Amino acid sequence: MAKNTVTITDNRNGNSLELPIQQGTAGPPVVDIRGLYPELGLFTLDPGYKSTAACTSRITFIDGEKGILLYRGYPIEQLAEQSNFTETAYLLLKGELPTQEELDGFNGLIRKHSMVHEQLLHLYQGFRRDAHPMAIMVGVVGALSAFYHDELNIHDQQDRERFAVRLLGKVATIAAASYKHALGQPFVYPDNSLDYAGNLLKMLFGVPAEKYEVNPILSKALDKILILHADHEQNASTSTVRLAGSTGANPFAAISAGIGALWGPLHGGANEAVLAMLAEIGDVKQVPKFIKRAKSPDDPFRLMGFGHRVYRNHDPRARVLREEAKKVLEALGRLEDPRFKLALELERIALEDEYFIEKKLYPNVDFYSGIIESAMGIPTNMFTVMFALSRCVGWIAQWKEMMVDPDLVIGRPRQLYEGAGPRDYLSIEQR
Numbered sequence: 001m002a003k004n005t006v007t008i009t010d011n012r013n014g015n016s017l018e019l020p021i022q023q024g025t026a027g028p029p030v031v032d033i034r035g036l037y038p039e040l041g042l043f044t045l046d047p048g049y050k051s052t053a054a055c056t057s058r059i060t061f062i063d064g065e066k067g068i069l070l071y072r073g074y075p076i077e078q079l080a081e082q083s084n085f086t087e088t089a090y091l092l093l094k095g096e097l098p099t100q101e102e103l104d105g106f107n108g109l110i111r112k113h114s115m116v117h118e119q120l121l122h123l124y125q126g127f128r129r130d131a132h133p134m135a136i137m138v139g140v141v142g143a144l145s146a147f148y149h150d151e152l153n154i155h156d157q158q159d160r161e162r163f164a165v166r167l168l169g170k171v172a173t174i175a176a177a178s179y180k181h182a183l184g185q186p187f188v189y190p191d192n193s194l195d196y197a198g199n200l201l202k203m204l205f206g207v208p209a210e211k212y213e214v215n216p217i218l219s220k221a222l223d224k225i226l227i228l229h230a231d232h233e234q235n236a237s238t239s240t241v242r243l244a245g246s247t248g249a250n251p252f253a254a255i256s257a258g259i260g261a262l263w264g265p266l267h268g269g270a271n272e273a274v275l276a277m278l279a280e281i282g283d284v285k286q287v288p289k290f291i292k293r294a295k296s297p298d299d300p301f302r303l304m305g306f307g308h309r310v311y312r313n314h315d316p317r318a319r320v321l322r323e324e325a326k327k328v329l330e331a332l333g334r335l336e337d338p339r340f341k342l343a344l345e346l347e348r349i350a351l352e353d354e355y356f357i358e359k360k361l362y363p364n365v366d367f368y369s370g371i372i373e374s375a376m377g378i379p380t381n382m383f384t385v386m387f388a389l390s391r392c393v394g395w396i397a398q399w400k401e402m403m404v405d406p407d408l409v410i411g412r413p414r415q416l417y418e419g420a421g422p423r424d425y426l427s428i429e430q431r
């Protein structure tokens with residue numbers, strides 16, 4: 001029996017099969033079960049994919065036990081401190097950090113694609129003013145597939161590269177426009193003299209009547225937020241993009257599917273839910289009551305911004321953002337912000353509580369991002385949009401990787417069927 005194998009025996013009939021174990025550069029070894037169905041006629045059942053690696057990847061690595069996150073091998077803390085968003089995007093998309101010349105070229109391409117077709121802007125008029133900006137994002141990013149379809153050959157490497165910079169260039173403009181639409185203010189066109197975060201701030205908060213000065217502390221903090229959210233291996237939205245993309249669908253449509261998946265409060269929507277929760281708790285004195293509710297098996301309430309499927313330790317992104325939140329609030333003279341104080345108290349009490357310790361529930365990235373964004377003046381319903389626009393980088397990188405994967409086939413899970421067996425149709429009179 002080979003050493004790097006797992007032997008599986010079907011005790012009903014004694015049939016057995018040796019399955020190879022593959023070891024990546026890091027992370028738990030993986031049993032390659034591809035022979036299971038052809039050889040033994042068995043499927044595996046793993047709701048929520050808690051034990052399933054759906055693909056091989058070289059982009060992002062998470063060690064959930066140790067609280068480590070690496071993009072292409074580089075620790076997230078170093079990137080957040082020393083890199084910037086477009087350089088990190090280059091790293092994720094291409095695998096290596098760029099030279100100055102490569103970075104200049106990449107930034108130039110993103111800028112070249114920062115404007116959107118005027119007809120696309122007309123789409124916004126079809127949305128009610130109170131439409132959730134994530135709903136607008138799903139629609140407008142999906143609509144890019146109508147503008148770039150016939151000439152986009154997903155099997156052509158240059159076309160895939162063009163798609164990448166086109167989406168990165170446009171998504172910030174689309175995101176800012178979804179905010180301006182709600183305000184009833186004119187859309188602010190991109191300013192290619194600014195960096196990515198500065199331009200985004202200008203498109204969000206600028207108005208044609210006044211000159212907009214980018215606050216360097218805010219643009220640095222926003223840039224950090226973008227870096228921290230750029231990729232996170234095979235999470236729900238990334239897996240959605242991969243699944244939709246595996247059918248050969250237009251990649252803008254696949255990304256739109258990912259935006260839909262990100263919206264949920266258990267995923268990217270948690271940042272919005274954190275602020276709603278802090279507002280509901282209202283006062284530091286109420287914290288024990290809500291902690292009690294979060295622990296009760298009979299109460300659906302959960303501490304939003306706490307817990308993670310993969311991290312059983314501190315989410316390293318939350319650590320960076322906790323410090324950044326302090327810096328931003330201090331710079332804005334709002335260190336006494338009651339929501340920040342409430343968040344710190346909630347974190348303190350939860351981290352000392354037996355329930356949270358035992359279940360290894362720590363603050364995740366969403367716990368602090370909303371506090372910073374809110375201090376910047378970004379409204380709560382735009383938080384997940386900010387997440388989506390930065391995660392576009394990861395989705396594109398993962399889609400590009402998938403498209404050249406020799407193992408690429410259409411994603412098609414199977415099921416354990418527990419429904420009715422075959423039966424004859426009854427006419428309506430006989431039922």
Ligand code: CMC
Nearest residue numbers: 265266267268270294302303304305306307308309359364
């Ligand atoms: N508050 C209270 N209890 C919790 C929480 C929480 N935030 N999270 C998990 N638990 C409990 C849960 O009730 C369960 O208890 P039991 O074993 O007694 O049934 C146990 O911990 C395991 O939870 P789970 O739901 O089985 O774990 P999961 O890995 O399926 O879920 C999660 C991970 C992130 C969906 C979950 O922790 C959660 O709902 N957190 C709140 C939402 C949130 O902050 N989401 C953002 C995630 S990070 C950013 C992103 O992914 O976009």
